[in-house]
Amino acid sequence: MGNRTMAKELYDEMQHRGLQPDCVAYTTMIKGELKLGDPSEAIGMKEEMQAKGFLPDLITYNVLINGLVKLGKLDRADELLQEMRRNEYVPDHVTYTSIIHGLLMAGDLKKARDVFYDMKEVGIHPSVVTYTVLIHSHAVGGMLKHAIAYLSEMQNEGVLPNVITCNALINGLCKERRMFDAYNFLAEMKKK
Structure with a gap:
């Protein structure tokens, strides 16, 4: 918990001094929340980031999707994948591998294979x-x-x-x- 407290204090201090976190800073905080097992805070950070005018980039989406998959939140990870596509981000091999890994961990080998072949079909190696x-x-x-x-x-x-x-x-x-x-x-x- 100490690391979260220190991170929050640093974030608050940045805000107090008029420094706004950028996409990289938000992505780092999102990754930290996911490592602490708190997907709600991570999603909240993404939403705050967007509210402040910073669009998540491919790395932000990959961090979120991978973290959610590791926490067993496949439905939420899939929602983010769909959001990515709506926002015209092209998922890369990292995105697809995270989803495939999550499906395999959940025992859904058929869907994992389908995602794998979809990946190849859209030109992702x-x-x-x-x-x-x-x-x-x-x-x-x-x-x-x-x-x-x-x-x-x-x-x-x-x-x-x-x-x-x-x-x-x-x-x-x-x-x-x-x-x-x-x-x-x-x-x-x-x-x-």
């Missing part, structure tokens, strides 16, 4: 993080066939798997007692 969250969720969820398909698609798109991606697939293979396949996959990745 998935990052290694996007593919990794899909591979991990499918591998640990017993849908190894899908995880392997995402890995193949990822490589075909020229996106290189990282250590986390490889670990997710190896864990999925081991979970299904496919040790030989896990070993072969590891050996193949070491060659690259």
